[in-house]
Amino acid sequence: MAQLIGRSRRHEGTLNKAITIHSFKGGTGKSNLSANTALNLAKRGWNVALLDFDFRAPSLNALFQLNGVEYYINDWLAQRCELPEVLIDFSDQFKTKGRFYIGFTNPTAAAINEMTMYSLNEEWQARVLQLVLDGRDLLFERYGVNFEIFDTSPGFALSSINAILAADELMIVIKMDQLDIVGTKHLIKGVYNQTLGKRPKLIVNKVPCSMLESTEDYHRLKEKLSQHLGIEVISIIPCFCEVMENMSQSLFIEKAPEHQFSQSIDQLASHFEMAN
């Protein structure tokens, strides 16, 4: 592992995209989907920065089995360091063609408390938004990053709102659960569209296999949810016992590259490349 400063691999294209993965309910699969898709994009040759913006329940440290770093995203936002000092280069570990950088969030109780206290302060949030926007430009312009991917807290956390405001593409992940579908509808209309002026796209994850027995089932479900929520459905991903059994102990696409879940991740990465 090495720090980002002074290192970059330029991809031939000039693609620069900030993508935020959010949800109404917790546990929809945001962290697993963002981490696996980020890795897939880096393997394709893009330079990717994956940032953990879940300050209430940081996850990427566990997914990447990391035991402490010098600087966390918390330190960058509290202006104790610069963004490049937070990023750790995993390109060699995962043998990616592009650079694969990750910014971790401090999972200790003290750090979570500190972020909770700060987050109530409007001035702090405004300053954080500016830092996030400047950080995005810095990564794109000085470090050749093609994709900046934010994994966020579910619901109305202000830190998630900042990541949503900085996004070129906003992805919302839902489970097939009425509580999630109803809440997501309110989130889309009342927050994303009206307050933030964003049009999210939908990823439906952990769909019971009994609901997806034929190709027609896929199309029907896609159409139904798209109509009901008024947004484009870009992916429908079944619920796989193998993914659950992996217990987020590693990146699933590394472990089982041929599995149908890994194919869904590949399609998601293609969508991120194409979408504008």
Ligand SMILES: Nc1ncnc2c1ncn2[C@@H]1O[C@H](COP(=O)(O)OP(=O)(O)OP(=O)(O)O)[C@@H](O)[C@H]1O
């Ligand atoms: N398609 C899938 N099939 C089966 N299990 C899945 C699938 N996608 C994710 N999971 C599992 O769901 C659980 C929650 O995933 P994850 O932590 O990525 O969700 P999250 O949205 O980031 O949660 P939180 O809102 O708490 O941050 C994990 O155990 C993960 O392995």
Ligand SMILES: [Mg+2]
């Ligand atoms: Mg998560």
